[in-house]
Amino acid sequence: MYDWLVDVYFVSPHLFKALITGLLVTTVCSAIGCFIVLKRTSFLADALAHSMLAGVVVGYLFMKLVFGKEAHAPAMLIGSIISGIITVAMIGFVSRFSRVKEDAVIGIMYTGIFAFGGVLVSLFSQYVHIDLLHFIVGQLLGVSDQDLWMMAIVTVVVLSFIVLMFRSLQLVTFDRVMAASLGMNVILLDYMLTTCTAMVVVTGVQVVGVIQVVGLLIAPGATAYLLCDRLKNMLWVSVVFGWTGFLVGYILSENYNVAPGAMIVVVLTAQFLLVFLVAPRYGLLADVQRRFRAIPQQVVEDILGVILRAQQERCGIDDLVTHTQYKADAIRKAVNSMVKKEWLCFEQGIVSFTQEGRKQARRLLRAHRLWETYLQHLGVAEEELHQRAHVLEHLHDEDAVDYLDDKLGHPLTDPHGSEIPEDFEHLVSGEIMTLAILREGHTGEVVRVGKLIVDPVSVGDRVTVGVREDDSRTWVIAVTKSDGKSAEHRFNHEEADEISIRLD
């Protein structure tokens, strides 16, 4: 890379400068752009870009009239940052204290300040030599050394800001209230980010011009957003997209002899559309494929159910076809995907469970039998119970089933007298559960006792759960106190909910 750059430098210093400029500018633009995408402030960034014209002119005039210097880059940079901040502050102020909403205020303010800059340019046309056309479409090939130094400084400042303040920026973008509750100065951070955006926009305008600078800022970030689930990765990926967009765009523009700024933005947009199409998770094709490939949950669950009820929990594909109403193709596809998920073993035409598969099946059985019990409570006829529960068992997310279990008083058997599997997801060593959920044989230590329990149980007691009595409406436990005395106690559902036990 370095050798190549040196070669480029000797062959064409012009091209070299354009490359360095482009890489620096796309790096900062893509990085800051991520925050603009996430904060949904792209319109504000657009406003910032336009308002800088006034700042550039004022900076130019100031240096020219006071010090007699022509086109002083630092002064123009500082001027545009100041005009950017004034614009943002005015937008904030006016939209807060008037009934006009923010988007309208942004529209008024930025065209107003941009136009003001335009007026200044023509008013002082004998002093100010700013080419409005360059301002609008960029002048990548006309970057001066002074400009390049400014860009390098801006890059260092902005990148160190992002790296050092990463956590603060992440938090303030994601959850302002929490940021403020931790004592962060949310407003100050906003203005720091705005200042950085203003600086970045000023450099971006050199490359692609004021109209297209928003694309340079946002397109890489938006593209990365479609690919990443972490902000840190999003920043990296965004910068890489910025680089590829710039390089490809620049090379194309040289080949076809078109304006580089426009070509770069076209490539950035094409990149975005391509990723939007093919992104593995948030892309359009992935979405279509998901819908096409999806094996209905219902098929998976019916297969689990058939195997669970089969002799020795083993059966062939034919049995699956006869016991469900699905076509052999669909069954085979589902079995394959379940083997891949390691839920099933498929050997010599026989399907059987893995440990995980049995767990999933028992989870389903628990849902099915709880739904049956519930339907019976509602007065559904005996012969319809199974069919209707069979439909409802597919509503088996953990929260819903636990809720059903509680409402039914944690029954042990379903209406047909079959055992309802226990809540094995939670009933593992070390978990804290209420007594109501425990089954016969569980042991543990009491960690909390509610208001309803007056005397017999206290925190620290050892507990062994016994057989449920009274049509499983009474919980029986053997309690051993710390002094070694043991006794048996009985509780109803409400009381059993009040005793929390850490399982052995």
Add this chain to the structure above:
Amino acid sequence: MNQSLPAIEVKNLTVSYGPVPALLDVSLAIDAGQLIGIIGPNGSGKSTLIKSLLGFVKPDFGDVLLFGEDAEKAKGRVAYVPQRGSVDWDFPITVREVALMGRYGKQSWWKELSAEDRDIADHALEQVRMGDFRNRQIGQLSGGQQQRVFMARAIAQGGDILLLDEPFAGVDAATEKAILDVLESTRETGRTLVVVHHDLATASEYFDSLVLLKQRLFAYGPPEHVLHPELLSEVYEGTLRIFANLQSGRSREVGQ
């Protein structure tokens, strides 16, 4: 922790935005380890009270003390659990990263988080049974799981006081139950939870005590005292159309 000091003490708190007071002379004390519901009609100052506890709004008059300290100084001891609707669930952030945010206030902004911070965040996730989901992006979770992640963040923050703004708004019955379980198990760790709630029908079931607000403090105490028909009809005026059979807590509020 000094046992005799209440977790939250509000003395003669008056807050106003412009000429209209949002809170007027509110005084109350909440003991540690309680699950408290704040109820009241829309615009009754519920969120203003929460903001005062967070130290966001400057009171015109009165004090907010947290464990005997000024609210400003106790920043960080109060953890805020945002309203579900105010969170951007598409944000590129994983479950573990959200929990880690709880540690952001403990470390200077330019330093890396320590291994201890990571352990605390992981432990908090285990506590709410979200350890297995730590690398998921937060949008790919169910409603109850999402709530648990933010509870883990609050726990990782080490907050002794948790403020929740309408955690039950817009969730189905099963998720509501799951969230309540999280709240109750968090209370069991000795933390104080203050919850803005709008469903009067469930208020008596869920909370140890209720705060009934409408600019002034109308009632504060056990649910059966606060949910008094006369008191409610005074506070809610015409907005409460159906509210029969109050004591059983089975009726539904229709006024929203």
